[in-house]
Amino acid sequence: PSSTPTTLAPTNLPFICEALPADEALKETLNDITPETLLDDLDTPQGQAFDWMVSNDLGSGFVDPCTYETLKQRYALITLFFATDGNGWSESQGWLTSIPECSWALLTCVNGNVTSLDLDQNNLDGSIPDELQVLDMIAELNLSNNTLKGTISSFLPSLAGLQTYDVAFNQLTGTIPTFLGAFSNLQELSLNNNQLTMTIPTQIGNAKALVTLQLDDNLLTGAIPSELGQLSDTLTTLSVGINDLRGAIPLELYDLTSLMEMVLEGNRLTGIISTSVGDLVSLTTLDLSNNQLGGNLPITLGRLSNLVTLDLASNDLMGTLRDTFAPFTQLETIDLSSNEIQGPLPSRLFDLPNIQTILLDRNRFDGVIPENLGNAEQLQQLLLSFNLLSGNVPEIDIGSLAQLQSIELRNNQLTGSMAASICRLRSPRFGSLTELTSDCSGLANPRIDCDLPSCCTACFPLRV
Secondary structure, eight states, X not given: OOOOOOOOOOOOOOOOGGGSOHHHHHHHHHTTTSOHHHHTOTTSHHHHHHHHIIIIIITTTSOOTTTOTTHHHHHHHHHHHXXXXXXGOSOOTTTTSSSOGGGSTTEEEETTEEEEEEOTTSOOEEEXXXXXXXXXXXXXXXXXXXXXXXXSOTTGGGOTTOOEEEOOSSOOOSBOOGGGGGOSSOOEEEOOSSOOEEOOOGGGGGOTTOOEEEOOSSEEEEOOOGGGGGGTTTOOEEEOOSSEEEEEOOGGGGGOTTOSEEEOOSSEEESXXXXXXXXXXXXXXXXXXXXXXXXXXXXXXXXXXXXXXXEOOSSOOBSBXXXXXXXXXXXXXXXXXXXXXXXXXXXXXXXXXXXXXXXOOSSEEEEOOOGXXXXXXXXXXXXXXXXXXXXXXXXXXXXXXXXXXXXXXXXXXXXXXXXXXXXXXXSTTTOOOOEEEESOSTTOSSOOBOOTTTTOSEEOOOOO
């Protein structure tokens, strides 16, 4: 009896590299990360990279696709070059030459594997190709200050050892992926100055090694996640300013006792500044300006003696500014302008050795300008306009306030004559003062006498 022949099912046997022509062996190897259709298309960065390798690496015999250990790494870097207009890069020494890719500029290797790629401010223009997923030993990926487009790369979870991911100052769109919270080694996440939208993922609070989180100057909405308070052991920089974030400042943020910089400026935050802010004793920068925060200035601000910059401007803050500045020896800038703060000016503010900028305008400060005004040796800008200050402008010693460039005193209740020693600062022999405004016009009542233009640079009436 006849029998039907048995048909064997085809098997997907691994290709034998050495049995293939070099270009086919290269294509077979790269098919793991790039579809063949892209490799064959010279209009794509992948096709251009493949063509370059065939013509140059294989053509010169520098690369054997069967034995070159970092073949995929080399291809990924070449693809990045073509995807971001490498010919227009500011620095590209060694790139696309027949030398090992670890000798190319702007990258670092350990044992032949790329561990750092720093292309900051290098005129990259284009999108980040997915082929970079093969750089699985990379710890630092810095592509900031370029013209990169597209979204945050979906291949990032392949880079499990990533410690620094910096794509700030580009044109990235889309949302912040939740998978960024799964990186156990990530220390710096800088996504600032892009066009990212939607909310800050709560999962970011799971990135327990995070030291720096910069998300400012995007289009982010919603509330600041309370889960960020889980980063209390590591986080030193939290910058989420210039977005459209709303709601109160989460109390959990005051648990970030390692924090040195808290920048929440330029949002629509409401509520009060908790007295727990005084627990953030490591802060050097506190910027909560341009929000809708209210309530009294917390007394506990006096604990933040490591501050270099204190900016609470353009809110609805009330209360008094307590004279607890004696320990603030590092303070350079204080900006409380455009609030509803009242009471006397703190005299110890003018004794600080590094104070350069004092902006207290557009409040309800009253009383006199402190007599120790001239002690602020580094002072460059003093804005006290639109308050309720009265009395005379104090005289200063010769040689004092030599760095001062601007004093604004308009719209107060000052009287008498402008201090001659202040007027003397207008002369290059004695100072650097280029702007001095006061209520010295004939319409001002009360009025301060100040010669225009030899002393005051502008005279104003009180605003009705």
